[in-house]
Structures are given as structure tokens and as C-alpha cells.
Amino acid sequence: MWRCLIVEDDAENARYVAEGLREHGHVAVVCRDGMEGLQRAVSEAWDLVVLDRMLPNEVDGLAILSTLRNLGKKTPVLVLSALSALDERVRGLNAGGDDYLTKPFAFSELMARLEALMRRARSGPEVRELQVADLRVNLVSRSVERAGTAIALQPREFRLLAYLMTHARQVVTRTMLLESVWDYHFDPQTNVIDVQISRLRQKVDTGFSPALIHTVRGVGYLLSDTGEAAVE
């Protein structure tokens, strides 16, 4: 269970995010004013802050973020914004944001990103080898094997698989893959990521059991031996 602070002036949007988080069993507190948001963000302990970029009155999202970081707080912060321009994203991340999501967004996208943030915040020391069931990925020698059989992957396929493995038992969305594996922040019109995944699946899952790469309808993908996401 996470304690989440949502600083968002739009009532509908705040309710949408808060209810979604509560449905997943988390605690969500909503602040609709920048000043109050700043006070609560600084004075209480949170696992996670969802911050709207533009807030009414003097204090805007980035100001809260910088204050938080200047106080040395490392709470993961996801910045929400209706400003989609890339330099706005860069400003959001430079100010200390851990991730940036443009409105309108699907709750599943937000949830997947929050999961990834929490995972990253708790991640231990640098790992050299990842394993899920009988699939092993060596990050140093960049080799992949399943049930003892080596699998040849192209460089980009390897990065794709490595990302899925690092986020094993966790739903990742198409945009997350596009952002982390290709470092692209635009939306290709065609379903290129789906096709990339199905090719990877061909190489990793065909002829092996159980299937590891699963499609989560309307959200994205999941690499898991049970076919289910881990429950926090």
C-alpha cells in the first residue's frame, strides 16, 4: 500500500486519479491548491506524489517540485501536464520530476508508470543478470538463453527484452517502451511496438512453456511467468 499525494486543481481529474489509486488499495490524498500542496508535500511522509504542472495561485507544480528536491526529499514525483511540448517535459524532468505524463491519459498508463517509479525507488544494487522462470538475460555479455538454449537477438530487441525483464511482473505501456527503449517521445501512427513485441515473443516464447510475454488488453504488456502482475 502506498501513501499518495495528488496535487491537482481539476476536481474531475483529481477524483479520477484518486479513485483509481484507492481501487488498487492505496491511500490517496488530494490537494487542489498549490500552497496547501506544497505544505503537505513537505511536512508529511509520502511514498509518491502526483503533481499537476499548472496550478492556480502563486505556487505551480514545478515550484513545489523544486522546493521538495531542495529540501533533499527523494519522494518519487510524477508530473502531469496538459503541456505536451518536449521542452516542457524536459523542464519538468530537470526540476526533479521522475516521470512526465501528458493529459489526457488513461489511468492504466498512469498506474503502469507509478508502478515503475515505485519499483525503481526500491531497486537494490546494480544487477548483472535477470531471470524469470527459465529465461535468463545477462546484461553484461548481452546474451539471452531460455531453458539452456541461446537465443539470438538484435541489439534493439535485446534492449526491449531487458526492459521487460527489469520490469517483470509489472505492466508496461507502449509509450513507456517507446520512451525507454528508443528514447522517442512521439507517437508513431502504426502499431510498431505491438509488432516488435510479437517478433520478440516469437523468439522468446515459441517452443517454450510457459508463455512469458503477455498482452494486457488496452494497456500494454507484461512479462511474467504466472501471467499476472505482482500485487503490491
Next chain:
Amino acid sequence: MSAVPSLRGPWRSVAFRIALNYGLLTLFFMAVLLSIVYFQTVVGQRHHIDRQLTLASQRLAARFAQGGAEALAEQIGINLADGVDSDSEVYLLQGPDDRRMAGNLPAAAHWRDLDDSISSQAATRGGQPARLRVLARALEDGSLLVVGRDLRDQRQVELAVGRATLAAGLVALLLVIVGAYLFRLDIETRVAAIRRTAARIEAGELHQRIPGADQSDEFAGLSQDINRMLDRIEDLMAGVRHVSNTIAHNLRTPLSRVLLRLRQAQRPGAPLEEMREAAQTAVREIEDLTVVFDKLLQIAEAESGARRHGFAPLALDDIATGVVELYDALAEAQGATLALATDDAAVVRGDRDLLASAVANLVDNALKYGGRAGGPAAVQVQVERRNDTARIVVRDNGPGIPAAERPRVGTRFHRLPHDPVRPVPGYGLGLASVMAIVHLHGGRVQLSDAGPGLVVAVELPALEA
């Protein structure tokens, strides 16, 4: 003209001030020149007189030394009678008893007060007051020789020169003022034409142009520049109008579809299944609209030039490789081929994300249309450096674009005539976005025929690798 407030008062006119200042400067120089002429004439003349006086005095003194007072008196008589300068020549031989012995100047005791240098004196000649230039010389027998020159002629010359100077000055001043007015009138006419046009444009007549731009002076140059700017503005306005119309159309159509579906599902007694379906359709349509919005914003962002400050040196190789690695699985799944030829000398300044998005758009299109001519799509992405130009060329084997259609390609929402059997998915924003991105990078997009197929070449200014 009524729309243009007139320039009141000559001093508020730049043309008038410039002409007047220039005229006054000319006038000043003229005054200096005339003073030099005056000085040279008058003072030169005076020197000449003084020299003559000295010479005459010496000559007469020599005569006195030769023949005494009688000879001198005789010589003076000759000099006065010879008809040369007799009007202005003045002589006086004054005896020791201060009586006149010869000459045409009344004797007076005060002549003895003069020292032996030349000076100007007032005297009476023939009953008239006159100014004289005189040189007195005391002779050995106690008499006094005075040689002089009446300055009347000199005075005449001085007056004539002075009058001429004054007249010339007045005429020049008049010319300056009239010239300034004429100059101002001319400039004002030219400026007024520009201002009239500006006022009309301000009032909404955007098709107005400044007349007289076909001449070849500075104002014609300015008018041409302004006219060109107006052409561009008019184009942009037309573009904006077209875009707003098409945006309105492209957004309103799906919105009205959604509304219709939702209203139908809302009616009393509608089955639950239909409501769920309507909600799903609504979500899908709105997601589509969001995509269109994002793409329009991306184009607008590229066109505004705001991204330029984030430009960094980039190898086109890396961008092309990244995009090809994004699309290779798709090509494979379609049975298409996607080939890449690189050239590491193609380095440009730019925004990685935008350029990748542009190349992705082109590759996406090529894969979409490439297979339309029968047989699998064969797409070739080629990076190359040609002199100062770095190029990414995307070539497909599709039906291509007819030459007549090419100029309209890249207009927002413009789509090629549909194949009714197998419509190509898309919004008609891809190439518009590519063009906006390429223009942002100071490059251009060239379409040509691969026979069969389309060749899209993105040409960007290259950096030294």
C-alpha cells in the same frame, strides 16, 4: 487619404528637416566661401594701394633729391595731369610754413603729425568729405610730401562685393527653403502611398499592395519588401483559414458521430449492450481526436521555431538506424523489405526526437503505400552527404504521387484520392508534420518519381563531421 492622419507642421516632417539642415549647411559653406572671396578682393586691393603709395612716395623723394622742391612740384603737377588715376590720386607738397606748394590736397598742419607709415585718414576733397589712404614723408628742407589715394573706388568695390554676397545668400536661402518644401512634398507623396496601403490593410483589405513598386529607388525597394511581406502574410492567413476550416471539419465530424451514438444510447429503454458499445465507440473516437490534436500541436510547435534552442549536433545515421530498428519488425510482419544505407559524414544540427519523428513518418508512409502497386513493399532508407547537404532519402515501390498532386502534399489534412477498396489509414497530417520539422531545421523536402514508386528526400544543411 482621410484614414491617414496627415503630418502637421513642416517641422514634424523628417524630409523637411533633412532638406533644411542640409540646405543650412550648404548656406554656411557658401558664407565661408564668400567671406574668403570678399577678404581676398578687399584686403588684396588695399595691399595693392599701399604698395603703390610707397613706390610713388619713393619716386617723388628721389625727384626731390635730384632737383629740389621745384622739380618735385613740377613732377606732382605732371602726375596729376597725366590722366592716369587722376580721380583718386592725391598729392600734397606742403612747405615748411605749412602752405601748399603743389598737389590737390588742402594743406594742413596736422599732416605733420603722421608718422612715416601708411594710414587711413578723413579729409575734405573738392568740398566733399572723403576717406584717404595716405603716406607722409618729411623732406630735408622742412617741407612735407603727402602721397595718398582716395578710397572711393575701393569703397565701391567693397560695396559691390558685399551686395553680391548678400544677394547670393538670400537667393540661396530661398532655394533651400523652397527645395526643402519640394523635397518634403515628394517624400510625403511616396510615404503617403505606403501609409494609405497600410491603413487599408489595417481595415481588413489584405489584398492591397503599395503602388509604384516597379521603380528602382529606395522607396520602390521598401515598397517591394513590404509587398512581399504582405504576400507572405496573405498566404499564411489563407493557410490559417484553410487549417481552421479543416480542423473544424475533422474534429466536428467525429464529435457529431460520438454525440449521435451517445444520444441514441441515452434514449429510454435502450439495451445495456448498446450503451456499452456507444461508450466504447466514444472512447475510441476521442482517443483518435487526441492523436489528431497531438499531431497538430507538434506541427504548430515545429512551425513556431520554439524547439530551435535545444538543437545539438546529430548524426543522421543514428536517427535512421533508430527508426529502421523501430519499423523492421513491422516490415518483416508485412513481408516487406526495409533496407538501410548509411553515411557517417551526414551530421546536422537539430532535434533528435523531431527528426526521428519525421523519418518515422516517411518510413511509415512508404511501408503503407509501398505495397499498393502489387507485390510486397520494398523500402530503402538512405543517408548521404552531398557537399553542404545531409540527406535522408526514403524510397518506396508504391504508386508514387502524380506530379500534379505534389505541390498540395504537405497541406494539413490533405490526403491523396482514396482507394475505395483498401483505404489507407491516417489523418493526412504526416507529411505536413515532416515538412514543418524539416523547415524548422532550415531544410527542404523534395518529392520525385522512382518509376515506379516515390522518392522523398529530406535535405538538411550539413555540419562538418
